[in-house]
Amino acid sequence: MSEFLRIRGGIPLNGDVSVSGSKNAAVAIIPAALLGSTPSTIENLPDIDDVYCYRDILKYLGAKVDFKHGVMRIDPRGVNKNELPIELVSRMRASYYLVPTLMGRLGSAHVPMPGGCDIGNRPIDQTVKGLTSLGAKVDTAGGVISAVRGEAFGGNEVFLAMPSVGATINTMLAAVSAPGRTTIHNAAKEPHIVDTANFLSSMGARVKGAGTDVIRIDGGRPLSGSNYTIIPDQIETGTLMIAAAATRGDVTIHGTIPTHMESLTAKLLEMGVYVTDEDDVIRVRATGTLRPVTLKTQVYPGFPTDLQQPLTAMLTQAWGTSYVTETIFENRFRYVDELRRMGADIKIFERTAVVQGVERLRAATITATDLRAGAAMIVAALMAEGESKVGGIQYIMRGYEHIDEKLRSLGGEVEFI
Numbered sequence: 001m002s003e004f005l006r007i008r009g010g011i012p013l014n015g016d017v018s019v020s021g022s023k024n025a026a027v028a029i030i031p032a033a034l035l036g037s038t039p040s041t042i043e044n045l046p047d048i049d050d051v052y053c054y055r056d057i058l059k060y061l062g063a064k065v066d067f068k069h070g071v072m073r074i075d076p077r078g079v080n081k082n083e084l085p086i087e088l089v090s091r092m093r094a095s096y097y098l099v100p101t102l103m104g105r106l107g108s109a110h111v112p113m114p115g116g117c118d119i120g121n122r123p124i125d126q127t128v129k130g131l132t133s134l135g136a137k138v139d140t141a142g143g144v145i146s147a148v149r150g151e152a153f154g155g156n157e158v159f160l161a162m163p164s165v166g167a168t169i170n171t172m173l174a175a176v177s178a179p180g181r182t183t184i185h186n187a188a189k190e191p192h193i194v195d196t197a198n199f200l201s202s203m204g205a206r207v208k209g210a211g212t213d214v215i216r217i218d219g220g221r222p223l224s225g226s227n228y229t230i231i232p233d234q235i236e237t238g239t240l241m242i243a244a245a246a247t248r249g250d251v252t253i254h255g256t257i258p259t260h261m262e263s264l265t266a267k268l269l270e271m272g273v274y275v276t277d278e279d280d281v282i283r284v285r286a287t288g289t290l291r292p293v294t295l296k297t298q299v300y301p302g303f304p305t306d307l308q309q310p311l312t313a314m315l316t317q318a319w320g321t322s323y324v325t326e327t328i329f330e331n332r333f334r335y336v337d338e339l340r341r342m343g344a345d346i347k348i349f350e351r352t353a354v355v356q357g358v359e360r361l362r363a364a365t366i367t368a369t370d371l372r373a374g375a376a377m378i379v380a381a382l383m384a385e386g387e388s389k390v391g392g393i394q395y396i397m398r399g400y401e402h403i404d405e406k407l408r409s410l411g412g413e414v415e416f417i
């Protein structure tokens with residue numbers, strides 16, 4: 001078992017690379033397959049720990065699951081358990097998507113509170129609100145989310161207090177089984193919401209408006225399994241774009257959806273990076289000095305919190321002062337201490353990081369504190385002179401498919417040790 005990612009920095013990344021399937025779509029679409037009366041085949045799944053975790057959970061529940069070469073076939077007909085042990089769900093946040101899907105299939109679900117990255121307070125009140133608005137009886141006592149369909153289960157108006165990704169997906173997953181019309185107001189608009197809605201539609205559900213802030217679902221229709229290919233990973237694409245620019249490289253990324261990347265592309269252009277796209281290909285080139293920027297994380301289509309960390313790592317090398325405000329998760333600056341150990345000049349004022357560019361980062365042994373902090377460590381190590389060792393790789397393996405091979409194919413000296 002590897003413990004570190006060893007990276008020799010200072011080498012510009014050059015060449016072509018393909019992006020993998022979206023983690024955050026995968027972890028919603030795999031449990032959604034439980035709602036079908038027949039098997040589903042899901043393609044373009046990333047080879048990452050979160051997908052393996054879901055494979056193990058579905059098998060435990062009684063589904064037949066086969067996962068090879070990015071394709072998962074799920075036959076949910078044997079699912080007969082509606083409870084999960086904490087060991088199986090504590091590894092990832094998205095395990096709570098099993099609450100509406102098991103409830104839809106078996107009438108009730110008992111799922112321990114989700115785990116996942118420690119990036120701040122991650123309440124589930126909006127998921128509870130969504131499910132109870134549909135008439136489900138929900139209880140979270142003892143650290144377990146219990147949901148029972150109940151007599152009154154049916155479509156309704158749901159007003160989310162904030163556009164939460166998790167609450168939007170959970171409410172959508174419940175609403176497809178709830179007879180009648182559900183309208184989700186103030187829904188999240190991230191690409192993986194749209195992809196989950198498209199998968200549900202391919203199963204026979206009526207879901208309209210995903211990608212806008214009002215989603216309408218006519219629930220209670222019979223759903224069958226489907227063959228579905230998930231979208232490319234927006235955050236992996238962004239991480240590769242940042243790595244290319246940070247090393248002053250020239251990288252062409254294939255299999256992307258450029259419109260998903262607009263907020264990052266705009267920031268990179270502002271920094272003086274060349275970004276062009278055509279069809280599903282994005283090319284990123286950087287040569288000279290990088291200019292500083294001011295940015296604030298926001299819900300989609302704003303700048304994603306998941307790219308705040310790797311972009312901040314890159315800003316340590318911009319010529320001047322950048323201001324990065326994190327509005328989504330309050331603990332998403334914990335990785336900054338590691339960057340400081342590499343010589344970065346970053347000061348945190350409440351939710352804003354003030355990043356003063358320095359000429360060079362020094363190689364160091366650094367530790368990822370969560371998945372996207374891992375991406376920041378990789379970007380920093382790729383820029384630093386000398387050999388760095390990045391620990392905490394279990395986080396990186398949760399969400400980045402074969403990141404070592406991909407970076408090596410671009411000329412990076414990167415290996416798991």
Ligand code: EPZ
Nearest residue numbers: 024094121122123124125126127164165166306328329371
């Ligand atoms: C999803 O998390 C993603 N995870 C995260 O990606 C991503 O950072 C986040 O959305 C924001 O884009 C998955 O898709 C599996 P939220 P989620 O509910 O659903 C508050 C990664 O690295 N809130 O949209 O947990 C919450 O505190 C991961 O890939 C409530 O107050 O995020 C936060 O401030 C990490 N009550 C904000 O909303 C609730 O009931 C957004 O959270 C729910 C959320």
